[in-house]
Amino acid sequence: MKKWLIALATLSVSACSSTVDTTYYQLPAGSSAAASTSSTLTASSQPMLWVQQVTVPDHLAGNGVVYQTSDVKYVIASQNLWASPLDQQLQQTLVTNLSRALPGRLVSATPLSEQHDTLNVNVTGFQGRYDGKAVISGEWVLQHQGRLIKQPFNLILPQQEDGYDALVRTLAAGWQQQAQQIAQTLTALN
Secondary structure (H helix, E strand, O other), X not given: OHHHHHHHHHHHHHHHHOOOOOEEEOOOOOOOOOOOOOOOOXXXXXXXXXXXXXXXXXXXXXXXXXXXOOOOOEEEEEEEEEOOOHHHHHHHHHHHHHHHHOXXXXXXXXXXXOOOEEEEEXXXXXXXXXXXXXXXXXXXXXXXXXXXXXXXXXXXXXXXXXXXXXHHHHHHHHHHHHHHHHHHHHHHHO
16 A cells, blocks of 8 residues: 555656646748838739638647648647647738739738639648648639639648658748749739
8 A cells, every 4th residue: 555655646746747848839921032012002003812711620720730640640739739720820821921922912811992802712731741741732712803713732741850840831831832823823814
């Protein structure tokens, strides 16, 4: 009985002394050398794009960064968390990246006038994977001058280093790449 109590006391003391740090991640907006001219143009003199929403499935909507451990198994981190909801981060960085890629266009997360293009993005994959790659997948729908354009995307990018920091940077780079592809489509339409 005494040995059991000593073991329990030792276990409880060691459990109290080991603290696990929680780390929070925010997607960085991509950098670009192109200067934005939107601050000098009026809303009526330039085309507008409303990024209406970016949606994510339930397994990505939680606080934890997601890691795929096999073809069918996903782990949601409990100590490596998103600093703000992932769908909000994706929308905010998409607006920033599109604004940089489309300097002659006003890009916003809120509608600014009656006449604007509308972009909706459904992200189905935004996670690290067991083989050292980051996965970004889904589809976007653009409403442009009464026309609907739907485009799927599936990016698989290698991580340069191990760890969550590298994963988040790789995911951010892939998301910026996807913004560039959307910008190219918009540019080709005009």
